[in-house]
Amino acid sequence: MQELANNLLKKEPLDSETVKFEKINTHIYQDSQSASWYVANEIASLIKQKQEQGQNAVLGLATGSTPTKVYDYLVQFYKEGRLSFKNVVTFNLDEYFPMDPDSIHSYVRFMNEHLFDHIDIEPHNVHIPNGNLPKEEIRKYCLDYEEKIKNVGGIDIQILGIGRTGHIGFNEPGSSLHSKTRLVRLDRVTRLDAASDFFGEENVPRRAVTMGVGTIMDAKRIIIMAWGEGKAPIVQQAVEGEIKESVPATFLQHHKKCDFVLDGAASSFLTRIKTPWLVTECDWDEKLIKTASIWLSEKLGKAILKLTNEDYNEYGMGSLIAEVGSAEQINLSVFNQLQRTITGWPGGKPNADDSQRPERAQPHPKTSLIFSPHPDDDVISMGGTLLRLVDQGHNVHVAYQTSGNIAVFDDEVIRFLDFATDVQKDNKELKKKFKEVREFLANKKPGELDSPEVQDFKGLIRKGEALAACRYCGVNEENAHFQNLPFYETGAVRKKPLSDEDVQITYDLLNKLKPHQIFAAGDLSDPHGTHRVCLEVILKAIERLLDEGSDWIRNCYVWLYRGAWQEWDIADMEMAVPIGPKDMNRKINAIFKHQSQKDSAMFPGNDEREFWQRAEQRNKDTANRYNALGMAEYEAMEGFVRYHF
Template identity: 80%
Template sequence: MTLTENPVHELGIPTDRESQKFERIPTQIFENSELASFTVANEIAELIRQRQKQGKKVVLGLATGSTPTKVYDFLVRFHQEEGLSFKNVVTFNLDEYFPMEPDSIHSYVRFMREHLFDHIDIKKENIHIPDGTLDREEVRDFCQEYEAKIKAAGGLDIQVLGIGRTGHIGFNEPGSSLNSITRMVRLDRVTRLDAASDFFGLENVPKKAITMGVGTILAAKRIILMAWGEGKSDIIRQAVEGKIRESVPATFLQNHENCEVMTDLAAASSLTRVATPWLVSECDWNDALIKRATIWLSEKLNKAILKLTNEDYNEYGMGNLIAEIGSSEDINLRVFNALQRTITGWPGGKPNADDSQRPERKDPYPKTSLIFSPHPDDDVISMGGTLLRLVDQGHEVHVAYQTSGNIAVFDDEVIRFLDFATEVQQSEKLQEQFTSVRKFLANKKPGEVDSPEIQQFKGLIRKGEALAACRYCGVDEANAHFQNLPFYETGTVKKKPHSEADIQLTYDLLNRIKPHQIFAAGDLSDPHGTHRVCLQIVFQALDRLKQDGAEWLKDCYVWLYRGAWQEWDIADMEMAVPIGPKDMERKKNAIFKHQSQKDSAMFPGNDEREFWQRAEQRNTETARKYNALGMAEYEAMEGFVRHHF
């Protein structure tokens, strides 16, 4: 099995030694997590094969969570398609929640079985995972035995790691010592908040865990730390470039002689050579890099772009840019004009206007706009102001709600709606169904999968809220399309891989509507990856339509928005839509229509604010940044990046 070689140099990221001078741990940056995961899996497989030839075993330290799942997928494929045997492999898992039953959906025993062990020929006696069922007084002896078993096996040959938002490795939270060994730990509040979505509420997350220690990890012969997504970019920068300190346990890895960090481009985005390459080496300047560097300098010095001087550029590593262009005035004006051209109050294009310097075309008018919303509220949270503007300006707006969003509805909401329905409909058959549902919910355990009836009820609740928001925004109800993509409909946090059925549903919708504009969620840091999968489905459907020669695609723009979790960098934005105070209030009112997500969302991620608060702050902050760069001052702004396909 092979994958395309990682063309990271083609992405404009320097790979020479000088550019990595701030990095205290060797770091490989990959275009995406799949390429990185393949590289890690391939290294593990090669070691297994090498040891098999020598008649020796391989001892692996394994991690759980979303980060290593693709590595395990590749290892399973190597076994099934290439005959890779795991009979000589011994494994030790990093950690386990305490207390935790092995058959719980939150158990790392179950995680490892589902993702790896049940699909390969590893011997059961070679699998070691901390035991979450022990009595409290048994834990100390168990941990000592765990350490002894690792040493008896010859020590860890490769330790695979992820990294937490606090910088924890395993469950070694801030404050863990360099020489710590396998032990019981109390989990940091931030770690528990990050896990709250998986456990359907912070109150259900265990407060303790059993984990290998930092010293245990550092004793491994080889360590590979992996990180994906922009949500990990700041902690990766601290771990790789920061000073060693107990408050960020991952920095201890700087002491290891054979440790390597593997990241995708998003997780590496805060490293110096990626974020500010002009500070580490000479740059090959292009328009995008000039724009990014100038905006960075403006923000760094708290100066409007047009006030930057030759001396400012020279002082911050951009002397060769001045030499190439000629003067700061030329650079400033070029970037200022480029930013100015991104701002438009006409997201569907302004009719009868010169559109040569505008992000959207004037013709045709009116346009058909299709907004893909991964969850039933992403449209109004992420681009509600733009949606309202499109409707107000006479365009035909469609919204495709890609998933039902049913797992994000609290059980109490179902009971509230059932009480209402009971009053309205008193049929004996419905009474029996309602009684059955209420009985199930009364005895439901945290994280237990809902019955199909309850999943349907929760989906209907969110559908009703989405329709209410559409009516408020002026979108015709007939233009609200509820796709209920099959990959999502599991009733659990864990989703199925997307399939042909998901792509075909999207293909058919696109071909039926034939939009002039498509808006899709490019917000890839949502806690459970639904946005990422939804975007992949849209892209694959578009690729197929292109291959099939769909003529309407030639006159279609695809715009990517971001929402509750993050925002585009100003340097990346290609369309910025101003939102006035009145429209900001209308946007918030549209978000409020999603009552099941109001006050307390089921999956808030690591931000405890309500979604409308996040949206308001994000939009006002974008406007503030534009204003600080010297642009006109607006109440709020929504930003978009155009996808070229």
């Protein structure tokens, strides 16, 4: 906890030139935990101040993954006896319509589980839009909601997240600056983003009751939070772009006391972060020089070695030329750095000079352990590299960290039950169980959690697919390790916090195999996602091994790959593995082995293409970018960043 406090104290004020493109006051923290700590403390300070004045503190609250850590800290303050909520009145932003308050998807349930059930707030002081009213009563209800806010003196602090379309609350693109609480129709992108919570887009309500932009703007103080790279583009538009109805968050530029609170990833598109040389004098280190040169190359459509002194000067990098001497020196240095990241030997090339290579030549062969958060991340994200490691004789193991059982359609279970029933015609007990499962699925409501039996069947389906992919890639079946980490096994999208048991399972596998290299998913943009938790489990297990003085772990390289959603920036890549046309087809065939995820995935995210299509396009785009920078032309490439202990 002290470390979080220290992160806040270390922040220094920025000069006006550095933030000249930003039209809203913006605070950037290292991670979402530190940022949430900042927000929770401001809320707590307001509550205490109002208590001293004998007044109520009126909070506007949001739902979703963004504010959950803020609520965790507020609950912690209460349990530690540092804060009471007796004088707090709350108004929530929105609720789906129609929505039963007892539904697992309702924001009533969300707020109770994350905050209200754990603090001493008076129930009559809690206000959440009612999504269970007859439609003809909604208009009057919304007017009354506005009146209740006015009657308590207005909202003191309004907490917001930001949607990928720039919506705040459920105020979709096109919402008016002066709009009030009302029933709205949800944008398709918003519904797609919510699909994972509802086990499919078709189950997401099409409407919602939401505070209006005008209602939000009436708050005395607004804090809007965003975590992760996925929010970076829309954050940049909201903070630096023109005010327009198509991006409702830009209206916040009109507010006199509105702050954006971001983690590092969500800030990555802001000018002062992405291209700091455009706003201030830079301290030019090797990484920043590489980033700037690649940016300039792509901006001008020139290969790295063709950039001139004039190009650098025109785009704010005159100080770099003055410091280094010439564009030619910079270009050659960056070109060589990029060239050294490219290797067809991800396990190291035996009997070769490895001083300029990403991986060591020895030992050969290596024990390579690939951690796959879900049963298909290995082949989707690094299938070409996996095939190369096998082809080059390394002892490849794959650890499937979770069962992936919530991402299987019910029809897949029925299909396998039909097969098993025909095979086991005389097994009456088994037939009885299968009948019960079929009846459960036939009567299952949209979004209802699967029974334990169904969860087990779905897990077995994904396990079988993973084994099929291993066989196709040449990985021995005994080298496939199904960890089924306990944090995941809730049957719901929301998972349990990681535990010592998760770490112990991973620690035991590492200690058993003692790999020379580890590959793990580095998708960290979602602070509450499975990939993030899976990596945290691995790093905690490694930390234990380091603390115990295990020599082998100090000599182990850890490589991070990206998943189905995005790729590393080329400036960050430390190893790029070329994939030829034949191996690209082999990778796609390995992805095809995961038949339950074929054609249509349960959780497609914001990209409706199949996983193999996303992977192919991402890998080809990486190769094209390398080629445009002046590197050799390859069919496709997979990129990795090394994690340094």
